[in-house]
Amino acid sequence: MNPFAYDRPASVDAALQAIAANAAHQGTANQHEIRCVAGGTNLLDLMKEGVTIAPHLVDINRLPLDAIEETPDGGLLLGALARNADTAYHPLVEERYPLLSAAILAGASPQLRNMASNGGNLLQRTRCWYFYDVATPCNKRTPGSGCAANGGITRQHAILGTSEHCIATHPSDMCVALAALDAVVHVQSVRGKREIPFHEFHRLPGDRPDVDTTLAPDELITGIALPPAQGFVRHSAYLKLRERLSYAFALVSVAAALDIGADGRIAAARIALGGVAHKPWRLPEAEQLLVGAQPGDAAFAPVADALLHGAVGRGANDFKIPLAHNAIMRALHVATRGTVTNQGIKETAR
Ligand SMILES: Cc1cc2nc3c(=O)[nH]c(=O)nc-3n(C[C@H](O)[C@H](O)[C@H](O)COP(=O)(O)OP(=O)(O)OC[C@H]3O[C@@H](n4cnc5c(N)ncnc54)[C@H](O)[C@@H]3O)c2cc1C
Numbered sequence: 001m002n003p004f005a006y007d008r009p010a011s012v013d014a015a016l017q018a019i020a021a022n023a024a025h026q027g028t029a030n031q032h033e034i035r036c037v038a039g040g041t042n043l044l045d046l047m048k049e050g051v052t053i054a055p056h057l058v059d060i061n062r063l064p065l066d067a068i069e070e071t072p073d074g075g076l077l078l079g080a081l082a083r084n085a086d087t088a089y090h091p092l093v094e095e096r097y098p099l100l101s102a103a104i105l106a107g108a109s110p111q112l113r114n115m116a117s118n119g120g121n122l123l124q125r126t127r128c129w130y131f132y133d134v135a136t137p138c139n140k141r142t143p144g145s146g147c148a149a150n151g152g153i154t155r156q157h158a159i160l161g162t163s164e165h166c167i168a169t170h171p172s173d174m175c176v177a178l179a180a181l182d183a184v185v186h187v188q189s190v191r192g193k194r195e196i197p198f199h200e201f202h203r204l205p206g207d208r209p210d211v212d213t214t215l216a217p218d219e220l221i222t223g224i225a226l227p228p229a230q231g232f233v234r235h236s237a238y239l240k241l242r243e244r245l246s247y248a249f250a251l252v253s254v255a256a257a258l259d260i261g262a263d264g265r266i267a268a269a270r271i272a273l274g275g276v277a278h279k280p281w282r283l284p285e286a287e288q289l290l291v292g293a294q295p296g297d298a299a300f301a302p303v304a305d306a307l308l309h310g311a312v313g314r315g316a317n318d319f320k321i322p323l324a325h326n327a328i329m330r331a332l333h334v335a336t337r338g339t340v341t342n343q344g345i346k347e348t349a350r
């Protein structure tokens, strides 16, 4: 591992100063996400493998950003440094956002979730194996070097929103649920605070696959706000399909939430996909197709078609297109029945 300088500030202001100085000093977009360390579960692996070089690390673990608090509008604010496990098992998250709780617990392992922070989860980097293999070209790791996955082994790669420069997927489970729940990312820098709607936080690769997000180089994530989602509490499901039942990233995942009225019709729907694109994949127009419909195959199939419109496989990942279609249908059927909680499915009487 390359040598690096190390700071452990105790206040947000001191951390922002250190990150800003660091950002001005480093400069390249490829390194702009690696100026601070939280749980270290992704960053330290990248540093050890030589994928990421971080000359100066700001350890943010002393900052007071680990609370999970109610917001005046009935939502929640998840601290950037709250651990994934503490978030998933928080009583208010389990009660109000079972979809988020289920998605977090579908990821990684108990030990990793104990270390991993909410902010770090949003900024974890792709699991494209060529990205980790420094002997191969990769535009995300080394801009302009090429993409070894294009024409390589593509089993885990994207089917939607790709570019000729990168076909990687975003690996997070938590982010798929946050996309479905319309979360908002709170960030801060020495220049001030701003809020980024979740659908604007992660980027498609385009011609800059080295830049994963719209976070500026000097910005720190301070929290993630969840708007009230009471309508979806009784009908939600996170379905993750992977090579083995634990400790594996999603080939395809679906976060589905339905608000079903007393008349049995769908009043609102949210669907986000993981494992298929460079960011959690959501299409509000597809969700609109469900409004006013009776839950069932006839209503769900056109939504799955719309979500996957334009999907392209590259041989080894062709299977993801029918797999994603079936997963969307199944997740919507499960959500119709009730809510997937940490104790299993809780059927909802209708
Ligand atoms: C073996 C293994 C299996 C895994 N399986 C899964 C899985 O199935 N599903 C899944 O979703 N995830 C999985 N993960 C990934 C895991 O969830 C992430 O590594 C973790 O969420 C990252 O959080 P962290 O706090 O450790 O981040 P770190 O490694 O500390 O940081 C990651 C990045 O975020 C930046 N950062 C961290 N916090 C902030 C902040 N507040 N503001 C600005 N930048 C910040 C860092 O600079 C760095 O660039 C797995 C990881 C491993 C090692």
Ligand code: SF4
Residues within 6 Å of the ligand: 126, 128, 129, 130, 131, 137, 138, 139, 140, 141, 146, 147, 148, 149, 150, 165, 166, 167, 168, 209
């Ligand atoms: S798909 Fe993206 S991350 Fe993977 S090798 Fe190509 S450029 Fe790199």
